[in-house]
Amino acid sequence: MSETASADTRPNALSAWPDIDGRFGDFGGRFVAETLMPNILELEKAYEAAKADPGFKAEMDLFLTDYVGKPSPIYFAERLTEAFGGAKIWLKRDELNHTGSHKINNCLGQVLLAKRMGKTRIIAETGAGQHGVATATVAARFGIPCTVFMGATDVERQAPNVFRMKLLGAEVIPVTSGTGTLKDAMNEALRDWVTNVSDTFYVIGTVAGPHPYPAMVRDFQSIIGREARAQMMDRLGRLPDACVACIGGGSNAMGLFHPFIEDEEVRLIGVEAAGHGVETGKHAASLKGGRPGILHGNKTYLLQDDDGQIIDAHSISAGLDYPGIGPEHAFLHDMKRAEYVSATDEEAMEMFQLCTKLEGIIPALEPSHALARVRDLAKELGPDGVILMNMCGRGDKDVPQVARMLGVEL
Amino acid sequence: MTNRLTTRFAELTAYNRAGFVAYMMAGDGDSQGLLNALPAAGADVIELGMPFTDPMADGPSIQASALRALEAGMTLKGTLAQAAEFRKRDTETPLVLMGYANPIFSMGWEAFAKAAAKAGVDGLICVDVPPEEDNELRTALTKQGIALIRLATPTTDDDRLATVVANTAGFVYYVSTTGVTGAGTGVVTEVGAAVDRVKAASGLPVAVGFGVREPEQAEAIAKRADAVVVGSAIVDAMHEGGIDGATGLVKRLASAVHAARR
Numbered sequence: 001m002s003e004t005a006s007a008d009t010r011p012n013a014l015s016a017w018p019d020i021d022g023r024f025g026d027f028g029g030r031f032v033a034e035t036l037m038p039n040i041l042e043l044e045k046a047y048e049a050a051k052a053d054p055g056f057k058a059e060m061d062l063f064l065t066d067y068v069g070k071p072s073p074i075y076f077a078e079r080l081t082e083a084f085g086g087a088k089i090w091l092k093r094d095e096l097n098h099t100g101s102h103k104i105n106n107c108l109g110q111v112l113l114a115k116r117m118g119k120t121r122i123i124a125e126t127g128a129g130q131h132g133v134a135t136a137t138v139a140a141r142f143g144i145p146c147t148v149f150m151g152a153t154d155v156e157r158q159a160p161n162v163f164r165m166k167l168l169g170a171e172v173i174p175v176t177s178g179t180g181t182l183k184d185a186m187n188e189a190l191r192d193w194v195t196n197v198s199d200t201f202y203v204i205g206t207v208a209g210p211h212p213y214p215a216m217v218r219d220f221q222s223i224i225g226r227e228a229r230a231q232m233m234d235r236l237g238r239l240p241d242a243c244v245a246c247i248g249g250g251s252n253a254m255g256l257f258h259p260f261i262e263d264e265e266v267r268l269i270g271v272e273a274a275g276h277g278v279e280t281g282k283h284a285a286s287l288k289g290g291r292p293g294i295l296h297g298n299k300t301y302l303l304q305d306d307d308g309q310i311i312d313a314h315s316i317s318a319g320l321d322y323p324g325i326g327p328e329h330a331f332l333h334d335m336k337r338a339e340y341v342s343a344t345d346e347e348a349m350e351m352f353q354l355c356t357k358l359e360g361i362i363p364a365l366e367p368s369h370a371l372a373r374v375r376d377l378a379k380e381l382g383p384d385g386v387i388l389m390n391m392c393g394r395g396d397k398d399v400p401q402v403a404r405m406l407g408v409e410l
Numbered sequence: 411m412t413n414r415l416t417t418r419f420a421e422l423t424a425y426n427r428a429g430f431v432a433y434m435m436a437g438d439g440d441s442q443g444l445l446n447a448l449p450a451a452g453a454d455v456i457e458l459g460m461p462f463t464d465p466m467a468d469g470p471s472i473q474a475s476a477l478r479a480l481e482a483g484m485t486l487k488g489t490l491a492q493a494a495e496f497r498k499r500d501t502e503t504p505l506v507l508m509g510y511a512n513p514i515f516s517m518g519w520e521a522f523a524k525a526a527a528k529a530g531v532d533g534l535i536c537v538d539v540p541p542e543e544d545n546e547l548r549t550a551l552t553k554q555g556i557a558l559i560r561l562a563t564p565t566t567d568d569d570r571l572a573t574v575v576a577n578t579a580g581f582v583y584y585v586s587t588t589g590v591t592g593a594g595t596g597v598v599t600e601v602g603a604a605v606d607r608v609k610a611a612s613g614l615p616v617a618v619g620f621g622v623r624e625p626e627q628a629e630a631i632a633k634r635a636d637a638v639v640v641g642s643a644i645v646d647a648m649h650e651g652g653i654d655g656a657t658g659l660v661k662r663l664a665s666a667v668h669a670a671r672r
Contacts, residue, residue, distance in 0.1 A: 034560065035561075037565075038565045190467075196588075309480060310463040
């Protein structure tokens with residue numbers, strides 16, 4: 001209970017949260033229906049036990065290297081650096097992971113945990129489809145039946161990923177309730193979990209949801225920052241001036257940021273999706289345009305109206321189209337340890353094309369948002385500066401959508 | 411804590427009668443009219459749904475009902491206004507609000523508790539605030555004499571049950587099946603055993619719901635439980651047949667429940 005988290009049980013270091021109640025400061029917690037509480041508590045125990053088991057870590061490491069392709073390199077983006085005319089831009093190449101995004105780092109961990117817990121069915125929600133594909137992939141590898149909930153709107157705009165999931169043997173259920181996007185997919189996954197509570201493991205794709213998900217997903221994604229930090233030291237003999245990542249729920253950003261939290265000289269910058277612009281109300285920037293509330297198991301910043309009803313997010317990028325944000329980001333925001341800015345649909349489209357032309361790397365629309373703010377930051381820091389950006393996903397999945405937006409018929 | 415809930419359940423016990431708890435959604439159709447009509451139709455306790463955009467524990471009927479209500483402009487303040495209007499006409503029927511945390515958190519736990527007390531509300535079921543997270547809400551409600559009613563489920567084992575029923579008041583809502591509202595009821599014998607277990611642990615009356623739609627089911631459960639809750643079926647009847655449709659169903663369900671122990 002929150003009252004039991006007395007001052008002496010609260011972590012001292014910013015990187016040591018959550019506390020025993022799953023709180024990051026005032027954010028996080030376990031706001032779920034009673035049916036799920038025993039499951040959440042069982043999961044927390046199982047995860048703690050797995051963390052302490054060298055066998056679990058060894059299995060993870062083996063699959064991370066041989067199956068996912070870890071470590072992913074860091075890459076000096078020389079032509080983007082030239083084009084932006086300032087700080088040196090390094091990209092952490094997590095888009096080179098098997099399945100094309102950072103999502104598999106987490107899916108691998110959770111599916112191995114599900115196997116360890118004797119669960120016989122996997123469910124997941126997905127927005128852009130990257131998490132759905134990664135979950136379906138790992139589920140296929142371990143022979144566990146998998147059901148993916150996906151908003152009907154997203155099913156339409158991410159058709160290649162839908163087909164990919166089906167090839168992988170997953171059942172894809174289009175969700176038409178609400179606005180048919182990521183939040184509705186998450187509602188539907190929670191409803192499924194409430195119904196099939198004993199045999200089903202819910203693989204949440206982002207650093208949100210009830211405790212222990214935000215901490216667990218962060219831990220699995222922290223491989224991004226751990227690798228990148230060591231690689232920077234190895235290649236440059238120094239840490240970057242800033243780490244930059246895009247944010248929907250915030251899993252790739254949290255994975256990049258976490259190993260740098262205690263490095264006070266490193267700025268941590270999260271880029272939310274501003275859609276048509278935060279001032280228009282059509283956006284997905286929960287920190288910039290929202291306020292604290294309770295949804296999907298945790299207390300965090302949410303897009304909501306005066307009555308506490310959730311407002312639909314808008315972004316060109318299905319992966320960022322979520323009206324909330326992970327509770328640890330809410331905490332780092334309020335503690336002023338991380339900075340949160342935003343980029344519009346239009347800026348993301350521009351960066352998508354620029355990065356493709358200059359670097360021969362087709363970025364997903366999600367990290368294209370981060371590139372827009374890297375451009376400003378490069379100028380601000382000047383030629384002596386070093387920026388590390390997580391290229392969290394590749395853009396193959398977005399090619400049909402971008403073609404449509406550019407008026408090209410494929 | 412003595413309020414209309416304890417009084418009502420004491421009366422039911424005295425008559426050796428199970429109670430009928432009717433759920434309806436504030437703001438879906440002429441909800442004020444239905445609310446006012448429920449006691450005469452046989453509802454011993456009323457659960458008034460507070461609409462929310464993302465009702466994670468509800469099935470299709472109540473989801474759709476909430477969205478219709480929000481579309482029609484219903485708010486938490488509007489829901490409390492309907493409760494207050496009802497209370498002007500009926501001073502005896504216990505009124506319990508049921509919904510999700512965010513609109514309440516948005517208003518402020520204390521501000522909500524005060525406004526609800528002023529509106530004549532007797533209890534609150536907040537689906538996504540489990541005991542681990544309810545300290546502030548429970549404190550605010552207790553100060554206003556409003557019962558925080560908790561849900562116990564088939565997944566609640568004996569260890570967990572002690573946590574669930576601690577600090578609860580009014581009655582315990584036993585969810586007869588894992589799943590969302592309206593999804594189909596549990597096996598009656600298992601439900602009976604669970605009711606006894608929850609009753610022994612809490613010392614409170616136990617109401618059983620989730621998936622009860624037909625008078626026969628309601629009657630079977632009423633033989634073992636202190637009360638039977640019906641939600642989705644009433645919400646559907648209201649949407650399809652208006653106040654007459656809904657009260658017609660409530661009459662049939664309530665008389666089945668009331669006759670169960672004869």
